[in-house]
Each structure stands twice: as structure tokens, then as C-alpha cells.
Amino acid sequence: MIIVVIVAAILVIVAIGGFVASRARAKVSLGRGARSTPLSTHSAPAPSIPAPSIPHGLGATLEDSAQLHEAPEPEPEPEPVADEAPNYRESLGRSRGIFEKLRAKVGRATIDQEDLDDLEEALIRADVGVATTTRILAEVAAAKKAGAQEDLLGLVRRELLGLLTTNAEGATIDRSLDDEASEGRIPVWLFVGVNGVGKTTTIGKVATARTASGDKIVLAAGDTFRAAAGEQLESWGERSGAEVIRGAEGADPSAVIFDAIQRGKARNARLVLADTAGRLHNKVNLVEELKKIRRVADREPGEVRETLLVLDATTGQNGLVQAREFLEATGVTGVVLTKLDGSAKGGVIVAIEAELGIPVKLVGLGERAPDLVAFDPEAFVDALLSR
């Protein structure tokens, strides 16, 4: 009898241990989910964690203990999840070292001309661009003159975050993605940008995130100029479960996008994501084509809620030139900056926002679906300065 009681007590202690471990795991997986920003404007359902059916306390009966004994072993600690969102610091590898000289001055309250020269060099090397660099230098010098106590790196961090938080009118920069169309209309997001920047890939990634959170998504293969773009989109459609509407090669892209919108309406889809060509016979054609696409996509039952300009971060300041051209042609509502994981130094984000006033809404930190994340200024600035 005594042995039975001892065995029962040991089993109860083991059970309590298992419960505590399973709660700890629950926290880890919730934390991981919370760290990666969902692309959906709906909140993604929290991962469901089955409640452990384990008796508490010493009042557990022998029957309970027997059940516990037969219960399966607690699951092993999960392997690192392969589709976890990447973090900026690891992805922005190329900017490492650029601010090295400034880090050597950490903690020093005074700033001299040599410090400002080092700062100028670092910002230019990081791709922030001449105009924005000049502006940051002036602000840093003025802040110091006004008695700011921070060291050089602290002041740069403050300036960069200021530029990425508040727009020229003093309002907080809105990075939300709008998918709320008027009654009876279906929201459309157009993706524009030159060839090879990552439009089709970005659409595939957005489709993957949205279908995973339960939304019905239709993709419009509006890049009819490049046959491979349609195939590429179809493959993203297969993987994500989004329906893809394609036209024949060389078909009118506006017609393909309009078909996709009608299909979306018929299927009661949540959102239509439309690809467009990045190159036509000449620039005038491209601009006219995009204007027409926008007009047609905005016609009932569609409603264009976002026109996202996709830029390749590795092209640096050249992206700014492209952005200006597209801004004139289409009412761009936000930028998707791709390939921030490549040879890009990332500072171009600051120039895009400060000089063009368009919010960077999404950034690509790799080629996989989870590598597209909402732009997080603080994580970005810290990664850039490698704090």
C-alpha cells in the first residue's frame, strides 16, 4: 500500500512538472507569433494550445495516476520553425561596420567637426542620400547646440527615428494597408515597379500570408508582357491556395485585371492583388498603360485601395529616381522595399520617406514567403546602426 502511495505521489509530481513545461512552451510559441508582424489587417488567430488534462494537487486519485502513466510523453521541444519571420539585424548584414567609427564615440557628450564628417561619410555609405544626409547633419548639430545630452550615435538614432515616424506635415506616418472597399465593391491592390524588383514574388508572399489567415484572395496576372510572370504567379497561387486569373500572352492587362476583379466579386473574395508589367516598348507606353489599369481596376465592382510601388533596395539611390517616375504616373500609396537582405545597405528607406513622402509599408528580407514583413522603423534603425 505504501509503495502504491509513493508511486502515485511521484506520478503526480511528474505530471505537475509536465504541466509547467507545457505552459512554458505555450509562452514561447505565443511570443514567436507576436514578434512577426502579420500582413493581414485582421488579427491572425492566436495559436490554439490544448489545455493540459492533468490533475492538480495531491488529491489526485490512483485512477488519475494510472491515466497519467499511460498518457503520451510530453512533446519534445519544437524545432526552430522554418517559416519564422527573419529579423532585421541578421538580414541587414551589409550595413554592419558602416557606423563603426561612430560607435567608438559612444558615451562622449561633445561633438566636433571630425565627428560630423564621420557621420556624413557613414550616412552616405549607408545609402541615405545627399539631401537627407545634409538634413540629418544640420539637425544633429542644432540639437547639440541646443544642449542635447546624447552622444553622436544617440542623436543620429533620434533623428532617423524622427524622420521615419513623423511626416513633413508633422503627422504620424501611417503604414497600414487599406483593404476596406465601399459597400458592394471589392478592394484591389495594384503592384507597380520596373522589371525584376520583386513584384510577382511580393504578391505571392502577401497571398500566402492572407490565405493563411483565412482570406479568399484572387491574383490577377497583369504582367502579360512577360510569359514567365504568369507562370510564376500561378505557382504562388498553387502554393498559397489563391486563385490566379491569367490572360493570353500579350493580352490587355486591364482586361485581365478586370476579369480577376469580377471573379473575385463572384466568389466573394476578400481582396484582389494585381500584378503589372514593369517594362513596355517605351516609358510613355508604360505610364499610359498604368493609368488605364488604375482606371479600369477602380471601376465597379473593383476599388483600388492601395497602389504599392515595389523598389529593389540593392539599386540604392536609383530607386528614388524610379519612384519619382511612378509617382507621376500612378497614385502610389506605399512602397514595398525588397531585397533588403542582399547587398543593400538599407538607408534608401530614409531617403524615400524623407524626400518623397511615401510610406514604406512592407520590406522584403529574403525570397521565402515569411520574409515579407511590415516595416518596423525602430527595429530597422537599430539594425542599421547595429546597436
Ligand code: GDP
Ligand atoms: P518582378 O519582375 O518585379 O515581378 O520580380 P520577381 O518577383 O520576378 O523577382 C525577381 C527576383 O527577385 C526573384 O528571383 C525573386 O526571388 C527575388 N526577390 C524578390 N524579393 C526578394 C527579397 O526580398 N529578397 C531577395 N533576396 N530576393 C528577392
